[in-house]
């Protein structure tokens with residue numbers, strides 16, 4: 001039976017959601033998990049885990065980050081350099097990518113400190129993470145606050161070139177999905193009736209069927 005919810009259910013304590021909407025956790029829609037890299041003022045690589053993002057082709061190809069915190073280094077570095085790389089980890093390098101959150105000091109090369117390797121992008125002034133199977137070299141285009149005076153912005157960046165591991169675009173080899181492909185963030189789902197909290201998890205995509213066979 002489907003049930004309707006129009007406000008935060010009693011069993012969910014809104015004051016313990018760290019600023020997220022209750023809908024974030026009741027819906028818990030998975031989103032692609034990436035690492036955004038850019039250069040800080042001091043020339044050292046910055047790396048930021050991001051997962052509220054989507055991709056769209058419209059006279060070019062763009063990534064829309066739907067919630068970039070204005071107080072993160074990602075925001076300040078990209079506002080200065082206007083250039084970045086979006087790196088896609090598969091599960092073998094995920095835990096190293098997560099280490100970039102702790103290795104977050106201004107005078108730290110956040111990629112190397114996390115056990116990953118820096119490689120130079122070709123078209124933009126930003127570092128790439130070598131171990132990630134896909135890197136999108138991007139330029140900043142625009143940003144907009146979701147609501148006035150928000151701490152977060154929607155940021156649009158244009159993809160101007162990519163570097164992709166050949167075994168991942170070859171479906172006969174590793175491919176883009178399953179155990180070795182794209183990762184998704186599943187952000188702590190909650191049961192609106194009981195309030196039961198599931199831990200945040202990383203997901204992979206399992207192919208189901210082609211449309212014409214459904």
Ligand SMILES: Cc1cc2nc3c(=O)[nH]c(=O)nc-3n(C[C@H](O)[C@H](O)[C@H](O)COP(=O)(O)O)c2cc1C
Pocket residue numbers: 033046047048049050051052053067068069071072073074075100101102104185
């Ligand atoms: C899986 C995952 C996804 C994240 N996605 C976002 C996001 O979409 N937007 C955001 O503002 N922070 C997000 N964060 C939090 C930032 O990665 C974190 O605050 C980071 O330390 C900021 O790094 P920086 O200060 O170098 O930019 C995410 C964290 C994790 C672990």
